[in-house]
Amino acid sequence: MMKRLRRLSFYPVLLVVYAILLVPVIVVIATSFTVQSSPTLPTNGVTLEWYNTLFQNFRLRNAMVVSVIVATATAILSGIIGTITAFGFVRSDIRAKETLATVMLLPLMISPVITGVAFLRFSSHLSIPRGLPRIVIAHSVLALPFVFLIVRSRLLTFDERLEDASMALGANKWETTVNVTIPIIGPALLAGMLMGFVISFGEFTATQFLITPQTTTVPIIIFNQIQTGLSPEVSALATTLVAVMIIVSVIGDRLG
Amino acid sequence: MLFVESLNFGGGDLFANYRDALSGVYLETLGRTLYYALITTVVCLVLGYTIAYFIAFKAKRQFAMLALVLLPLWIAIIIRYFGVSLFFLPTGPVQQLFGTDFGVLFTTRGVVIGLVSALLPFAILPMYNSIQSIDDELIYASEVLGATPLYTLRTVIIPLSLSGVVAAALFVYILAAGSYLAPALLGGPADFMMANVIEQSFTYDLDLAATMSVVFTVTLLILIGLFNHYANISEVLSDL
Numbered sequence: 409m410m411k412r413l414r415r416l417s418f419y420p421v422l423l424v425v426y427a428i429l430l431v432p433v434i435v436v437i438a439t440s441f442t443v444q445s446s447p448t449l450p451t452n453g454v455t456l457e458w459y460n461t462l463f464q465n466f467r468l469r470n471a472m473v474v475s476v477i478v479a480t481a482t483a484i485l486s487g488i489i490g491t492i493t494a495f496g497f498v499r500s501d502i503r504a505k506e507t508l509a510t511v512m513l514l515p516l517m518i519s520p521v522i523t524g525v526a527f528l529r530f531s532s533h534l535s536i537p538r539g540l541p542r543i544v545i546a547h548s549v550l551a552l553p554f555v556f557l558i559v560r561s562r563l564l565t566f567d568e569r570l571e572d573a574s575m576a577l578g579a580n581k582w583e584t585t586v587n588v589t590i591p592i593i594g595p596a597l598l599a600g601m602l603m604g605f606v607i608s609f610g611e612f613t614a615t616q617f618l619i620t621p622q623t624t625t626v627p628i629i630i631f632n633q634i635q636t637g638l639s640p641e642v643s644a645l646a647t648t649l650v651a652v653m654i655i656v657s658v659i660g661d662r663l664g
Numbered sequence: 665m666l667f668v669e670s671l672n673f674g675g676g677d678l679f680a681n682y683r684d685a686l687s688g689v690y691l692e693t694l695g696r697t698l699y700y701a702l703i704t705t706v707v708c709l710v711l712g713y714t715i716a717y718f719i720a721f722k723a724k725r726q727f728a729m730l731a732l733v734l735l736p737l738w739i740a741i742i743i744r745y746f747g748v749s750l751f752f753l754p755t756g757p758v759q760q761l762f763g764t765d766f767g768v769l770f771t772t773r774g775v776v777i778g779l780v781s782a783l784l785p786f787a788i789l790p791m792y793n794s795i796q797s798i799d800d801e802l803i804y805a806s807e808v809l810g811a812t813p814l815y816t817l818r819t820v821i822i823p824l825s826l827s828g829v830v831a832a833a834l835f836v837y838i839l840a841a842g843s844y845l846a847p848a849l850l851g852g853p854a855d856f857m858m859a860n861v862i863e864q865s866f867t868y869d870l871d872l873a874a875t876m877s878v879v880f881t882v883t884l885l886i887l888i889g890l891f892n893h894y895a896n897i898s899e900v901l902s903d904l
Contacts, residue, residue, distance in 0.1 A: 415722050421714045428711075428781045429736050432747025435757070439750055448755045517888060519842025521859040522877040525866055529874075610740025613844040613859070617866075627742050634746055634849060643750070646743045657738040 433650065440643035447640045458644040468629060468645060475609055475626045478540065482547040482608035487601040489548065490555025491593070497556075498563040516553045523550065524614030531618075539623040546614050551604035558603065562596035602660035606653050690861065690876060694883065697857040700772070701840035704779040705787075708836045709829065711780070712787030716828075717821070719788075720795040730792070737785045745849045748778045774850035775857075779840045786835040794828025795821065834891045841884060 439447035441454040462468055496502075497509060515523060527546045536542055570592070574584040612627040619628055626649055633642045719729050736744060752758050752769045798821060806816040822829075840846075844859035851857075856864075858880045866873040 418714065418718045418722060421711065422718060425711050425715045425784065426732060428777075429733065429784055431751060432744045432781055433736060433739055434747070435750045436743055436747040446755050447750055447753075449757055517838050517842075517884065518881055519844070519859050519862075519884075521842070521844045521862050522881060525862060525873060525877060529870075606738055610742065612740075612742045616863075627740060630742055630746065631845075631849075634749070638753075642746070646746055650739050650743060653738050653740065654735075 436643050437647045437650065440640055440647045442640050442643075445639065447638050447643045458640040459648075462641055462644045462648070465641075467624075468626075470622075471624050471626050471629050472648075474540075474623050478543050478547060478623075478625060479605045479608040481540070481544045482551055483601040483605040485544060486548040486551040486555045486604040487597055490552050490600060490604075491559050491597055493552075494556050494559040494563055497560060498566075512556055513553045515549050520550065520611070520613035524617040527614065528617045538618075539620045542618045543615060543623065543625070546618055547608040547611055548604070550611060550614065551607045554603045554607065555597075555600035558596050558600040559593060562593050566592060599660045602656050606656055606660075609649065609653060609656075693856060693858055693861050694880065696855075697841050697859075697880075698883075700775060700779070700855075700857060701837050703776050704783060704840040705833050705836045707776065707780050708784055708787035709791075709833055712784055712832060713791055713829065716788050716791040716795050719792055720798075733785050733788050736782075741782050742845055742849075744782055745778050745845050748774075748781055749849055769850065770852040770855075772851065772855050775846050775855050778846040778850040779843060782843075782846065783836045783839055786839060787832040790831035790835065791825060791828040794825040794831075798824045830891065834888065838884060838888065 435449070438449050440458055441456070442448050442450040443453045443455050443457075493512065497505060497512075502508070524546065527542070527549070531542050531545070536545065570588055571584055574588045575581075579587065610627055611625075612631055615625055616628060616631070619625065626645065630642055630646055630649075633639070633645075715733070719726055719733075723729050749769060750756050752774070802820055802824070803816060806820045807813075811819070841857070842859055843857060844863065847855050847857045847860050858876065862873050862876050862880070865876065
């Protein structure tokens, strides 16, 4: 009885926390079905009209295509670089490894505004082409720590004797990598890459410095629409984004 | 590498920029940023610890409850802030239910609520990890020896989960301080934080923006350094 009571006393806090975590997303999704012309809860009927207008809007369709291209490219780029760095960290004995690992994680700690500003200056110095290349590289920098952490933790539990065994049985380095190493770290790498995809897909703060009129991503459009005038179309757009992110994360979860 | 880059283009200038960046409005903004981040951290720690404790010791469906904590992490932060603002808008459910929005939107409260909502998972996860790894035997021993639950909590559980608490505080603080979207979407002009001021000044005074970036980053790195004294960041991060 006392135990039960003590459990129950947690419930108000539980309610508050889960409300804080989940209500915002639920509200966004719910308001995308409203019949009114402003994003309200659909209290008198639902409609899919806003999704219809959404997909007829050329600018928005274009932004979605750009977002998917950028996120895919980011996943691949950060996946490759992150894996190579993780291997470097786990397999070698360089000094100051811990310090270097902390440096790897800096993009997590520095405000994305500063990352964005710094990257804009940096990329005009190096004359990296405007538009997609800049956005992809900046997103990769932001996604890198996650890929690095995920792949590294998999590598730490990697039994290197498996590679030795493969070599001892006559496979060369390349065969060992393809047949032994990659299958073992594959799921972690893929999970990291999907994480990179999701990060890139939702990134706004650093991206706002790097876009061009032709290469605008979905979060930028959402932000602009929130600032200029609310229509349930924004909710529909955001809901589409949520759907993509949840699908990708479920796939990632299965793998990781 | 980005840090060095930001130093290069900002640090090469005269000290005049630094005098600007460390005076008046800008210093005020820096103070406000650190203060908002502090409130957010405290709220997140209190709520997060309670939940982490509950999930670790009392919950029947641990997995489902953790999954619900993790779920928002996968959803873009801009969408979650958008949801918060829709919730409190004049046309939103709060207004419909209570007839008032409690003065949340475009005020400090709005910014803090938004930040808490966005960053709670980062507080819950590390604390859950460290509470979870406490040996049940120790708690049992404490109970057998006659300690009340509260005494056990204070002398056994909290000290043993301290590394998780420190990690959680660090995450939330850093992320809250660097936030651009929360003040931009949920706060008024008086609630602007460093990120917003840097973005604004970037368009008209590049050097000032650069200098502020450096000042801000250095301030946070000093704070991280202090934290790092108590808990190793990369160790903590790899737990996630």
